[in-house]
Amino acid sequence: MAGILYIVPTPVGNLEDMTFRAVRVLKEADLILAEDTRTSSVLLKHFEIENKMMSHHKFNEHQTCDSVVSRIKSGENVALISDAGTPGISDPGFMLSRACAEAGVEVECLPGATAFVPAIVDSGLPTDRFCFEGFLPQKKGRQTRMKEIVEEERTSIIYESPYRVVKTLAQIEELAGPDRVVSVSREISKKFEQTVRGTVSEVKAHFEANEPKGEFVIVISGKEKEKASKKKYDDDEE
Numbered sequence: 001m002a003g004i005l006y007i008v009p010t011p012v013g014n015l016e017d018m019t020f021r022a023v024r025v026l027k028e029a030d031l032i033l034a035e036d037t038r039t040s041s042v043l044l045k046h047f048e049i050e051n052k053m054m055s056h057h058k059f060n061e062h063q064t065c066d067s068v069v070s071r072i073k074s075g076e077n078v079a080l081i082s083d084a085g086t087p088g089i090s091d092p093g094f095m096l097s098r099a100c101a102e103a104g105v106e107v108e109c110l111p112g113a114t115a116f117v118p119a120i121v122d123s124g125l126p127t128d129r130f131c132f133e134g135f136l137p138q139k140k141g142r143q144t145r146m147k148e149i150v151e152e153e154r155t156s157i158i159y160e161s162p163y164r165v166v167k168t169l170a171q172i173e174e175l176a177g178p179d180r181v182v183s184v185s186r187e188i189s190k191k192f193e194q195t196v197r198g199t200v201s202e203v204k205a206h207f208e209a210n211e212p213k214g215e216f217v218i219v220i221s222g223k224e225k226e227k228a229s230k231k232k233y234d235d236d237e238e
Contacts, residue, residue, distance in 0.1 A: 003030070003077040005068075005100045007093060009086040009112025010043055012215075013190035017113050023047050025110065029079035031071065033064075035092055039083045056080065058092050065099040072105050086114040090134040090159055115188050116157045119217035122195050123155075123183030126222070130155040136168075143171075149220060150176040156220040162186075162212040169204040172220060176200065181221040187214035 006025050011017040026032060026049045033056035034040035040053065056064055072078050080087045080096060086109070087093030100107045120127055131154045136142050149156045150172060160168050165184070172180060178201035185195040192214065196203050200220075 001075055002105060003072045003075050004106045004108055005072055005096065006077065006079040007087050007097065007107065007109040008079050008081050009110060009114065010040075010081050010084060012084045012113045012115050012188055013193075015043070015046060017189055018043075018047065019110070019112055022110055022112060023049070026051065026079050026081070028077065030076040031078045033068065033078060033080045033096075035082040035087075040081055043081075051079075056092060056096070061092050061095045065096050068096060069099050069103050069105055072100065073103065084113070084115075086112060089114050089116075113189070115159070115185075115215070115217050118188055119183070119185040119195075120155060120157055120219050122185060123219040124197060125155045125181065125183060125219055127155065130157060132156075133158045135159045138164075146171050147175060150180070151223055153222040153225060155222050158218050158220070160216045160218055162214060162216060165212040165216050165218070166204060166207050168218060169200055169207065172218075173200045173204060176220075176223070183219040185217045185219070186212070188217065190214070 006029065008022050008025055010022070026044065029051055032051050032053045034053050035057045037053050037055050044053070068078060080093055082091035082093065085091060088097060097107055116132055120130055131152055133145065133149060133156060136145050136158055149158070169182070172182065178199060180200045181198070182200045182203050183195060183197045184203055184207070187193045196206050
């Protein structure tokens with residue numbers, strides 16, 4: 001009987017966000033795939049999880065997917081975790097999930113932590129429709145993606161490092177104007193969690209005056225729909 005691939009979210013900062021079910025699945029798994037075994041060993045030790053662990057990251061997932069699928073098909077239950085959050089969301093996981101789906105292997109993703117959900121809910125911006133962009137390219141294609149984002153009518157969410165936050169806000173200001181509303185959250189669920197809301201000009205000024213530290217989520221308000229021109233209105237009246 002074939003096993004199951006369990007995709008297991010882990011806390012993005014606060015260990016108390018780990019679920020009972022996640023702990024049980026990790027303890028029962030035959031193998032735990034970790035983005036960084038050194039980082040994950042701290043988490044596993046805290047919850048007294050001693051199962052065998054193997055590295056699975058963006059630099060080796062192309063080579064390891066087939067062997068992992070074979071192990072699951074032979075009956076092993078495998079749990080996939082990343083350094084923080086839900087695997088596959090701006091972290092390794094997609095390729096293995098796709099390989100399992102194509103091979104007819106059962107995949108089960110547990111609900112749990114991911115940074116963008118509290119960031120958008122906390123932003124005060126519309127949550128009924130939104131666009132998640134993850135990390136933008138650092139160089140090639142970045143400007144094109146940013147132009148697409150500022151033209152988006154839905155709320156947009158991007159992840160950013162502390163070293164590029166001010167630069168990214170400056171790009172948004174340049175392309176969308178200084179009055180586009182944004183919400184920037186950092187260190188979600190950690191001791192120094194903070195959310196700064198306002199126009200992109202105001203928020204940029206804040207982080208120019210206060211050195212950005214931690215992991216960031218930038219939430220950008222959608223572009224307002226253009227009002228119908230007077231000519232179109234006149235045509236409709238005729």
